[in-house]
Amino acid sequence: MTVVAGQDGAGQRTPGWWGNDSALLDDEEARRRLVAATGRCLARRGTSRIRIEEVAVEAGVSRSTVYRYFKNRNELILAVLLSRVDVAMTGVISSLPRPEDAAASICDVFLKCTDLINGDAVNEALFTAGSRSLAETLELTAEPIVDAVYRHLGPLLRRWRDGGQLAADLDLRETVRWMMAAGVIIMSPPWSGWSPARKRAFVDRYITRALVGPALSPPGNAGPTGPLSVPDNRAEQK
CATH class of the missing domain: 1.10.10.60 (Homeodomain-like)
Structure with missing residues (x-):
């Protein structure tokens, strides 16, 4: 030895x-x-x-x-996740085409992060429906994970808030936690099987608008106003 x-x-x-x-x-x-x-x-x-x-x-x-x-298997899995968060968020933030535009960038962050799952064996093992959900093993919005994402996303959120694109009363760290929870939804069926365009329309309408309302968005970037095509299953449920 x-x-x-x-x-x-x-x-x-x-x-x-x-x-x-x-x-x-x-x-x-x-x-x-x-x-x-x-x-x-x-x-x-x-x-x-x-x-x-x-x-x-x-x-x-x-x-x-x-x-x-x-101490245990969960700590090992958490360590893997944290190491991948740093690499992924660095790449996502640096690749934003319009980082000054909150509405466009928030949507890009969601879509780019979820796209990282496909084709990556470790990410697929952690997040896809075919394996045990990571949410069953770890709290995805637990403090160490929120801290890791906030280190990367926090400066952007602060810049957007100070520039008047986000509501002034937002707690930015809790905003990150909420965005992460919403991201879990996008990675789950049926949303995970939607086309990129349909995902973008969904994120714009139901996620971005919660942070960047029409009155706060830069001109021409208020998000879609037309109807979002979402299947209506009410007739089948009767």
Whole structure:
């Protein structure tokens, strides 16, 4: 075994162990390896099936080593989610074509984030209906996740609010929490199966308008005013 450099309460470097790994690792690198291993397990088996033992084997360490850094499976899944939030939100925010326009950008954020699920094995394992819903494993609007999204989206929301595009009395952090909860809806049937154009019309009418009303929107960006084509199932339910 190889000693891992750690620190005691006084800030002195102390020995620790990284399973049977031959590399010299610090705690940050150890956590990164375990998170990466968990992501690979999620891609293969989904959130409902991975076990600590499987993550340990995937990472090439002992089961006790995993527990040194994470208390349980949910903490591992949360760590995977948080690592992906940072990467995803950085890409989404930087790709907004009109970041000065709140109405257009809010819709773009929703659609770009939900589009990241398709074709990504880990995201599909976390969010698609075919696997156990992440909401059953973790609270998607729990504080660590809200904090991670708010770090990226908060500055934009503040700029829009200060510029008069958002209501002045909005609590921006709670706005992020609400947007995340609404995003879960868009990722669920039947909305998840809609075309991009239909999703955009839905987000514009039922989500963006809650934050950016016609009186607050820049000229020409008040959102759609025509009818949204939503199936009427009332006749079938009679």
